[in-house]
Amino acid sequence: MSTVDRPKMSDAAYERLRDAIVRGELAPGEKIKDGDLAEMLGLSRTPVREALTRLVDSGLVESKPGVYTRVATLNHDDVAANLAVLRALDSLAMQAAVPRLTKRDFQSMREANKKFARAVKSLNVLEALAADDAFHHVIIEAAGNPVVARIIGQLHPQLHRILYRKFSGLLGGEDTINHHEELIRACEAGDAQAAAAMSGEHWSHLGELISRLFDSDELSV
Numbered sequence: 252m253s254t255v256d257r258p259k260m261s262d263a264a265y266e267r268l269r270d271a272i273v274r275g276e277l278a279p280g281e282k283i284k285d286g287d288l289a290e291m292l293g294l295s296r297t298p299v300r301e302a303l304t305r306l307v308d309s310g311l312v313e314s315k316p317g318v319y320t321r322v323a324t325l326n327h328d329d330v331a332a333n334l335a336v337l338r339a340l341d342s343l344a345m346q347a348a349v350p351r352l353t354k355r356d357f358q359s360m361r362e363a364n365k366k367f368a369r370a371v372k373s374l375n376v377l378e379a380l381a382a383d384d385a386f387h388h389v390i391i392e393a394a395g396n397p398v399v400a401r402i403i404g405q406l407h408p409q410l411h412r413i414l415y416r417k418f419s420g421l422l423g424g425e426d427t428i429n430h431h432e433e434l435i436r437a438c439e440a441g442d443a444q445a446a447a448a449m450s451g452e453h454w455s456h457l458g459e460l461i462s463r464l465f466d467s468d469e470l471s472v
Contacts, residue, residue: 260294264302267292272311272322273411274377279324283312309405311412325412327465331458333409338454340399341387342447348393349443357439359389364431371428376418380411383422386431390438413461413470421460427453 268288271277289299303320306312310329314320363386370379384407391400414422430453437446464470 260298261301261305264288264292264294264298265305268299268302268306269309269311269408272306273408273415275412275416277322279322282319282321284320310409325465325470327462330409330413330461330465333406334454334458334461337403337406337410338451338458340403341450341454344391344394344396344399344403345447345450346443347396348390349438349441349446351393351395352390352438356389356393357435360386360431360435360438363389364428364435367431368428371423376415376423379418379423380414383427413464417464417469420464421457 268277277283283303285296285299285303288303289296292299303312303314307314310333311323312320313323363382367379367382367386370376370382391403394400430449434446434449437449461470
């Protein structure tokens with residue numbers, strides 16, 4: 252039974268630590284110890300160590316064996332590289348997904364956008380990020396490429412760290428709500444090229460806004 256439950260505990264540890272980093276509860280540059288985290292989470296060290304390995308792979312944690320394990324700092328070059336990959340993968344997913352999207356998919360996308368709008372109105376950043384992820388998850392699932400889905404899932408938390416801190420100026424607002432609606436219409440029309448171009452422009456705009464934050468030291472720690 253323990254061999255079945257361990258992955259679940261590791262997943263739970265990963266999700267809780269990931270969210271703590273995204274929310275800034277574990278601050279950039281903060282040193283962390285698996286024993287302390289295990290005690291905090293009420294788990295043994297093994298699933299916590301497994302979670303930390305995944306967090307290192309996703310770029311949220313930095314580790315030098317025998318020297319330190321710490322929350323990764325926000326680095327402009329790393330974020331720019333992350334955004335470039337996400338934009339390319341999003342375009343790939345969009346091109347593959349549009350011919351496969353169904354009426355149920357469009358309904359799910361519209362419902363996710365409604366949840367996003369409600370979260371923006373109530374200033375609930377975590378719910379807004381979850382709704383935005385749910386919106387794009389429909390497209391990623393329809394694309395049917397597990398490699399793309401896995402890499403996007405691995406990279407998103409790095410971006411969420413910035414979106415959580417600067418949500419109102421980067422993602423929250425009528426611009427993104429309208430972007431979602433326009434994207435749905437392009438997908439319903441079966442125009443994969445237009446949908447991919449529209450999404451690419453949105454990623455580029457987001458990248459420009461984030462670059463300005465770094466240039467103005469608003470993301471310094």
